[in-house]
Amino acid sequence: MNWQPNRSLATSLSNQIVQWITEQIQSGEWPLGTKLPPQRQLALSFGVNRSTLQEAIDELKANGLLSSKAGSATYVANDSWNLLVKQKQTNWQHYIETSIHKANYQTIQLINEFEQDDTVIRLGTGELSPSLLPTAELQNSLSEVNLDGKSIGYSSPQGSLSLRQSICQYVKRRGIETTPENICIVSGGLQALQLIALGLLETGSFVFQNQFSYLNSIHTFQSFGMNLYSLTDSQFTTEAIERIRKKRQAILYTIPSLHNPTGVSMTLKEKKRLYNLSEALQLPMIEDDVYFELLFDNPTPAIKSFDQTGQVLYIGSVSKTLSPGLRIGWVIASKAVIKRLADIKMQMDYGSSAISQQIVEYWLRTGKYEEHIGHLKAELKKRAAYTEKLLKQHFSNLASWESPKGGFYIWLKFHKPLVTTELFMRLLKKKVLINPGYIYAPNDAHHIRLSFAYSSEAELKRGIEILYAEVKLLLK
Structure with missing residues (x-):
């Protein structure tokens, strides 16, 4: 919401707000039943005092355009004036409120x-701060990569073969031995989680996670009917997970290096303990490893490096290190899982940016990324x-x-x-x-x-x- 009243106009601020909200309703931007943001949020967005906003809302209520009950939110009213508008409008608010993907928390929307x-x-x-991004070097990279008609077309389902080959070499430092067939290029780590939710889990599944978790700030799993279940470190035991899981499908999510939000990193012993627990329970694990390169000391091997049976789904990305705007990450998993994720991805976006893939491949291959x-x-x-x-x-x-x-x-x-x-x-x-x-x-x-x-x-x-x-x- 970028609009604010113009203080240089003769019209009062409250009247300008009345006019603007009326226009939103008339144009269909705020359909019937639209729930207005909380008044303090609106006042902050408009850059006015609460009293000024309240004056405008009171007038709109008097005009029959807004309505509310004591102690509840304010809505676009469904009265006789709006019934005339309704004949010309689709009630998009009903579609929004009944859709699968739920709105995020107000605090996160404000952030x-x-x-x-x-x-x-x-x-x-x-x-990263824009000052920490290698802007000039990335721009120069465009003159170094070989772009032809094929390379800038649609990507293959699993992503650029040359990039996947470079990733195979790069993740050896994490102790991971893999092949291009076991890698799927994704548009950042978040899309990796979305693909896993859509392609591998059933409604009602449990996603086990740490007590404080990045997953709570997004609705990747929750909007598809999956249950986040938070455990403290001491609760990550075979008995606890078996008791909770019962007959439900489940998966474990962890950020073992520089955890988001706590910044904690697991020791090698802790990583092996968590993997052994996962293996004993036949509980698949998502290892989100997008921060490991930013450890000030040398990182310990990835949990994926212990994996001999395809138990671990490994996520990497350059969004936290090189550029979030490139939107390039990867999943390393068994061939069956990768084939499934690639199929879902092609149905969603027909492949990550071919040019971005070329740039990341160049940085990995030439050593510019490590530098x-x-x-x-x-x-x-x-x-x-x-x-x-x-x-x-x-x-x-x-x-x-x-x-x-x-x-x-x-x-x-x-x-x-x-x-x-x-x-x-x-x-x-x-x-x-x-x-x-x-x-x-x-x-x-x-x-x-x-x-x-x-x-x-x-x-x-x-x-x-x-x-x-x-x-x-x-x-x-």
């Missing part, structure tokens, strides 16, 4: 919206140290955290349950955007996922100072 605002300090963003990773880790290490210095300055007595071992994140844990929607909205009004813990675990009020990978040092300093000031106000 997605305000991440596009360059005036906002992004303290939680899970991507870039070395420079990137050095920069991230500096940013991590600077961010931790700021945290020690402001939050030593208020919160705890582990020193980052790589990646993007510091998992900040407050001693008191302060991380609520109230804190999120108060910070957003101050142009500071955080990723609160409750989007990764329901009802969590202690954690914030802080990212040192996106904002500049000046922005990090300013953002953390504002966060500290708001926390102190809540503690009064």
Whole structure:
């Protein structure tokens, strides 16, 4: 929602809001039954006070265009005026509310919206700063790759053969021995999860995951009728999983290196224990390994390196390291699984970008990728140290955290349950955007996922100072 009233006009702000909302209803952008965003979100988007917004909404209710009940949301009204409009409109709101894929949480929708605002300090963003992306080198790559009519056409179902061959060589450093036939190129790690959900799991399946999980912030599995089941480390036992699983199909999801959001990495012993548990239960595992290259110390072998029976579905990607815009990742699995995922992928998008695949293949083959990773880790290490210095300055007595071992994140844990929607909205009004813990675990009020990978040092300093000031106000 990019519109805001024009303060230079003679027309009052509330009248401009009335006119704009009326136009949204007349044009069909807000069909009958549309649920309006919460008033504080609308006021923030419009850049006005709540009282100004309330004045506009009261007038629209008086005009019969909006309606609400005490204590409930506000909707586009279904009265006689709207019945005339309804004859010309499809009730898209009904389609939206009954569709398979459910809307994300309001906090995440706001994060997605305000991440596009360059005036906002992004303290939680899970991507690299534009200054850390090898923009010039990527541009130069276009003159180095060989593009012909075939190479820029539709991709084969599993993706570029030359890229898959390069990946085979690259993942040997993870202890993984594989073939091009065991690899499917995907449009980033998220699409890999979508393909697994659609192609391998039945409705009602269990997806076992850690207590705090990235999966809770997306609806990849939930929207297709699958159940996320969170377990603490001590609960990941044969007995616990057998008791929960019963006769339901199930799969285990893990990020063993630089876990999102906690930043924790498993030891080699912990990886072997988890794999042995998975093998004993014949419980397939998704190993999401998109962060391993960003470990400041040398990584331990991937869980996939222990796999002799195709138990592990391995996900890799360049989105966290080279460029999220290239949209290139990969799945390594048994040939039967890869054939299934490739078939589903071709039905969805007819293959990942051929040009992006050519660029990634060139970077892997020539060693440019490894060289870039070395420079990137050095920069991230500096940013991590600077961010931790700021945290020690402001939050030593208020919160705890582990020193980052790589990646993007510091998992900040407050001693008191302060991380609520109230804190999120108060910070957003101050142009500071955080990723609160409750989007990764329901009802969590202690954690914030802080990212040192996106904002500049000046922005990090300013953002953390504002966060500290708001926390102190809540503690009064």
